[in-house]
Amino acid sequence: xxxxxxxxxxxxxxxxxxxxxxxxxxxxxxxxxxxxxxxxxxxxxxxxxxxxxxxxxxxx
Amino acid sequence: xxxxxxxxxxxxxxxxxxxxxxxxxxxxxxxxxxxxxxxxxxxxxxxxxxxxxxxxxxxxxxxxxxxxxxxxxxxxxxxxxxxxxxxxxxxxxxxxxxxxxxxxxxxxxxxxxxxxxxxxxxxxxxxxxxxxxxxxxxxxxxxxxxxxxxxxxxxxxxxxxxxxxxxxxxxxxxxxxxxxxxxxxxxxxxxxxxxxxxxxxxxxxxxxxxxxxxxxxxxxxxxxxxxxxxxxxxxxxxxxxxxxxxxxxxxxxxxxxxxxxxxxxxxxxxxxxxxxxxxxxxxxxxx
Numbered sequence: 001x002x003x004x005x006x007x008x009x010x011x012x013x014x015x016x017x018x019x020x021x022x023x024x025x026x027x028x029x030x031x032x033x034x035x036x037x038x039x040x041x042x043x044x045x046x047x048x049x050x051x052x053x054x055x056x057x058x059x060x
Numbered sequence: 061x062x063x064x065x066x067x068x069x070x071x072x073x074x075x076x077x078x079x080x081x082x083x084x085x086x087x088x089x090x091x092x093x094x095x096x097x098x099x100x101x102x103x104x105x106x107x108x109x110x111x112x113x114x115x116x117x118x119x120x121x122x123x124x125x126x127x128x129x130x131x132x133x134x135x136x137x138x139x140x141x142x143x144x145x146x147x148x149x150x151x152x153x154x155x156x157x158x159x160x161x162x163x164x165x166x167x168x169x170x171x172x173x174x175x176x177x178x179x180x181x182x183x184x185x186x187x188x189x190x191x192x193x194x195x196x197x198x199x200x201x202x203x204x205x206x207x208x209x210x211x212x213x214x215x216x217x218x219x220x221x222x223x224x225x226x227x228x229x230x231x232x233x234x235x236x237x238x239x240x241x242x243x244x245x246x247x248x249x250x251x252x253x254x255x256x257x258x259x260x261x262x263x264x265x266x267x268x269x270x271x272x273x274x275x276x277x278x279x280x281x282x283x284x285x286x287x288x289x290x291x292x293x294x295x296x297x298x299x300x301x302x303x304x305x306x307x308x309x310x311x312x313x314x315x316x317x318x319x320x321x322x323x324x325x326x327x328x329x330x331x332x333x334x335x336x337x338x339x340x341x342x343x344x345x346x347x
Contacts, residue, residue: 024083026075026097040075051074057122058074059197059267060298060315 008046012036019046066092068345069112071128071139073099074120077321081334082116088335091342098128109135114345116140116337118317122150122195125317140344141316145293149316151194152230155292162291164284165310167302168233175215178229182211190232191215194225198267204234235302235310240264242275242301242309244285245320246294247336248343251282255323272322280309288314295344296337 007016015033023029027040028051037051068086070093072079086093094112098119103109115132117139119125129143141149148154159166168185172178182189188206191214196202205211218226240258244251254277259270266272275281281301288311289297298318301309320333 022084024075024080025095026073027080028074028076055121056200057195057197058120059122059200060317060319 006046008048010034010036010038011048011050017048064092065111066094067113068092068341069094069096069115070118070341071096071098071101071115071125071132072118072120073097073124076120076319077324078319078334079118081324082118082337085332085335085338086341089338089342091338098124101128101131103131103135105131105134107135109137112137114138114140114341116341117146120317122146122197126150138344140341141294141296145295146316148292149294149297149314152192152313153194155313156230158291159288159311159314162287164287164291165308167235167310167312170231172229172231175219175227175229178215178218178231179208179211181229181231183208185231185233187211188234190234191218192230192232194228194230199263199265202263204262235312236304237302238305240273241312242281242303243272243323244275244277244281244299244301245318245323245333246285246289246297246299247333248295248340249286249290250336251277251285252333252336253277253323253327253331254281254285255326257322266319266322270322272326274326284309284311292316295340 006019010017010031013034017031023040025040029038038048039051041047041049115137117125117129126146129139129146132139133143148158153171156169170181172181188204191203193201203214205214240256241264243257244254254275255272256275257264257270257272264270285299288299292314294316298315300312302312303309324333
């Protein structure tokens with residue numbers, strides 16, 4: 001499933017967040033400028049939301 | 061790919077390296093797969109469910125993973141790992157009792173039903189010893205107590221926590237070990253690979269910055285890892301082991317939704333952990 005390389009905007013600092021490596025819904029992307037975690041909510045169209053905070057029982 | 065509803069699913073909210081690799085492996089094998097987000101999942105108890113019939117559980121949250129597995133199973137879906145396996149792996153005491161019942165070596169452990177009883181149990185072990193939350197991950201709140209004063213303070217904090225579960229204390233004798241532990245990845249009864257996790261901290265979780273290095277497989281390591289996974293009923297397991305200075309291995313814990321980024325990266329192309337899981341999911345989906 002190849003995606004067209006594009007960029008979307010960080011919800012925190014408005015920097016361009018590059019859309020690379022075949023993003024998937026649910027994937028966490030770090031903003032290259034402010035380092036906040038963003039979650040891919042939609043691939044087509046590209047849409048990011050702020051990633052949820054880590055919860056106490058997360059992990060393996 | 062068929063346009064019909066995929067028979068296979070991957071349950072995941074947070075798509076990390078691991079989930080992305082598994083989804084890519086399924087695509088490489090030409091298999092249709094539905095990614096199920098548990099944040100949007102609800103299941104009517106006992107009613108047959110439309111959608112994938114075999115689901116790989118990769119949900120990052122323990123409770124959501126446990127109850128998603130249980131709910132899907134009640135609706136006739138086969139879940140890997142099963143809810144029963146997740147319940148054992150997710151609770152350190154349940155894991156310990158399963159390992160002990162199977163005769164597998166594991167550190168000496170006491171469950172104290174009150175913080176006061178835990179203090180007495182610690183006297184029996186001597187110090188240092190380790191206090192762990194029953195449910196938890198990435199080494200959070202695991203505490204190495206070096207003496208009775210420190211133990212009393214830690215237990216006082218536990219007693220003050222609001223959750224009744226926090227007042228039940230899991231206490232373990234510390235195992236003398238090198239600055240590393242071992243993680244073995246077991247898929248479908250076979251060890252895919254193993255790593256040393258080395259750290260200058262006493263907790264050797266990769267999530268805490270531990271470095272993964274290749275660990276050669278030997279018959280005893282392989283035997284213990286496979287037996288530990290089987291004991292808890294896990295098709296897929298990350299088995300953590302310690303090796304004492306005399307070379308004896310003990311099984312510390314078994315992870316049911318194993319993270320394998322460090323293991324995969326240090327083995328390069330010699331292994332493909334995600335593909336092994338994809339193959340298992342396909343096989344179980346056909347069974």
